[in-house]
Amino acid sequence: MKIRYLMLHAYGMGGTIRTVINQANAMVKAGHDVEIVSVVRRRGKPQFAIHPSVRLSTLVDQREGRQADSLRRKAWRRVRGKMVPRGEFAADYFTERVEKAVMDYVAGLTDGILVTTRPALNLISARRAGKGVIRVAQEHMNLNAYPETIRREIGRYYDRFDAVAVLTRTNQLEYQELLPKSKIVSIPNAVHKADQRHSRQDNPIVVAAGRLVPQKGFDLLIPAFAQVVAEHPEWRLRIFGTGPRQAQLSAKIDELGMQDHIALMGRTERLDEELAASSVYVLSSRFEGLPMVMIEAMTHALPIVAFDCPTGPRDVLTDGVDGILVPPRDADALAVALREVVSDRRRRLEMGAAAAAAAHAYAPDVVMPMWENLFTELLHGEQVNA
Template identity: 30%
Template structure:
């Protein structure tokens, strides 16, 4: 990427503890650290959950989230004004849905567009407009960035895009740990938003059997979200209050990985599954569902993880008990997972972004 170009990341908000927002900050910071001119335009809320490099300029169109049906024209006009006044050369849409705003906002301005897809192609998150937005991105953006090679092939197969579709995985948001976790505690860690997609209800159901066979082990699920009340109720119904904890958002994820001995991903689907790479970097044995698209690309069953079907508490319990009850095999899986994570350091991934945005 030429350091004379101004790259702007267009996102909904940075004031949300979620993966796309976190990666926006990580990539923007890394590009700024390299000397590029970088800004972030949020549609609402000028605050950020994540630290930003001093050279990254962060602004917002609205103080609070508006109704975009009512504020559509104002949003388009605001994006156009921002790109004109800040002389934006490359606009990275941190969600293909943003093509619905960004493309009409910059007609005739010569702005180069990159659409960044954080979910897998066959999941529209309940919004039909997302399918239309993906078609717009595939036709009118210079690049579409997806997170896995599996998803890149799916885009090519389904849309035959004019855009260049490139797979760029999410990087580790922290330096690669010098040492793996010591794995001395009897703790299984899970991490993510407390939403249906993450399958924590399935994991808690699985833990009923795990607790019966390994009563000295604990499950810690870090995160926050709309399903907290339902998950808390399920824990109580299953009598697992002493074995399962929901401590909320983890402000220092690295410390949580260091304290754990096993990591479990119970998702129904994932665009990538950054928490897997983070846990793998600390050498934690992985027990994961075989869901699209990240886990299916990141994990090799029996080589660097135990992989089980989605929506299956019994299979998930079997996988967890296998790793708990066979410590030698668990240690081997952990070492293999750490080797697999070595290719996801920020410098490696940012080099690919440089080539795409050049």
């Protein structure tokens, strides 16, 4: 099979980027012809390992000249601006040059499977992809996390896809209600490796990871962990990631006097080692699609403490068995649950073992055949109808 993955920025960091690259790597290992197409390029090399047999190409190289692109953005928004609607979280990437490059690329395809990986790209594919192309939209976020402008366009155009792939059964029901005539399939993202080194529960360290943006709720986690420190001063919180809220989060840490207990660690290429060396993973997100770093933490036998946010945590965790779910955005409840697990090593070991077992449902050898089966079904359907 010829499979093309169209991504916004294959050279960046983030859960979606990592999981799509993992999928491309697995498909090429299975003998398929695979290409990753990055809409933009802002770094010299990818941050995640790409199999040498996966072709990597770029539509718009922005390592130089981004300023000129940005100066044209307002004019483009007035003249066009309809293909990528307001409210798309990555709308600022889509200058005139970028949006036109994506439209021209998908319109020029004549064969194979095109997998697009976020609403902006999905909508362009739905409206512009050439005949003969099998179109698959990947959705990495729950439907209700999008503003009305996006949901309206999804309802208007997604029925043009051969399949829409979502991450959880909850997501599937949401999308099926909006798109009753469309093929909606639930396929989770796969971890890059299921058999990882397990935590020994020796270090008083809680880990969180993600972009430093409001979605991830680190502004709620920091005061919650301050309550933990009041009773367990030996424990530390390490938050991995970068983003626009770094200054505000640093100020909150200083305000609470938590400089010796909470650290913003920045980006790391050693997250697996950091997870194995910690004892608890905490998810403080306001909303998620499928929280992959949380599942990767489970492969290291870490118990999870998470907000029961829409969607993802409840689709993965069994409350009280491999993690603890608390009401969304309730920092006090998060603090109570964290105190509960940090104070009981035996329970952490039991929950961690259950978490590692549950994480095997997201192993590549479990998930990737689902994609192969879907692609094969779609291709055979095309042949029958030809």
